[in-house]
Amino acid sequence: MADDRLARLTATIRARRGADPDTSYVARLLAQGRERIAQKVGEEAVEAVIAATRGDAQALKGEAADLVFHLAVLLDSLGLGFDDVLDELERREGVAGLAEKAARSGVSRAKRGD
Numbered sequence: 698m699a700d701d702r703l704a705r706l707t708a709t710i711r712a713r714r715g716a717d718p719d720t721s722y723v724a725r726l727l728a729q730g731r732e733r734i735a736q737k738v739g740e741e742a743v744e745a746v747i748a749a750t751r752g753d754a755q756a757l758k759g760e761a762a763d764l765v766f767h768l769a770v771l772l773d774s775l776g777l778g779f780d781d782v783l784d785e786l787e788r789r790e791g792v793a794g795l796a797e798k799a800a801r802s803g804v805s806r807a808k809r810g811d
C-alpha cells in the first residue's frame with residue numbers, strides 16, 4: 698500500500714475526474730490531455746534537475762513535490778496509481794540494478810538478432 702499521503706493524493710486526483718476545470722487544477726490538467734500532462738512532468742523534472750544542480754535543497758523539495766504531483770496525474774490518466782509503481786519496485790527488490798540492466802540489454806540484442 699502506498700504511503701497514506703500518496704494514497705490520499707491518488708484518491709483526490711481520482712475524485713477530480715470530471716470536475717470543473719475552472720475550479721480544479723487537476724480537472725484542468727486532465728481536460729488538457731495526456732500529452733500536456735506528460736509535458737508538465739517533463740518541465741517539472743527539468744526544474745528539479747536545475748535545483749539539484751544548483752545544490753538548492755529547499756527548491757529541490759518544492760520541484761520534487763511538483764514532479765510527483767504531476768506524475769500522479771499522468772499515472773491516473775492511464776488508470777494507474779502509486780500502488781502500481783510500488784508493486785513494480787517490489788518486484789525488482791533484491792535484483793541488483795546492474796544485473797537488471799545487463800538482462801535488459803541482452804533482451805534488446807536478442808530482439809535485434811545481434
Ligand SMILES: N=c1c2ncn([C@@H]3O[C@H](COP(=O)(O)OP(=O)(O)OP(=O)(O)O)[C@@H](O)[C@H]3O)c2ncn1[C@@H]1O[C@H](COP(=O)(O)O)[C@@H](O)[C@H]1O
Pocket residue numbers: 706709713720721722723724762763766
Ligand atoms: N499537490 C498538488 C499540487 N502541486 C502543484 N500544484 C499546482 O501545479 C501547478 C504547477 O505550477 P506551474 O508553475 O508549473 O504551473 P502554472 O504556471 O500554473 O501552469 P501552466 O500554466 O504552465 O500549466 C500550480 O498551479 C500548482 O498549484 C498542485 N495542484 C494540486 N495539488 C493537489 O491536488 C489537489 C486537488 O487540486 P484541485 O484539482 O486544484 O482541487 C490539491 O488539494 C492538492 O492536494
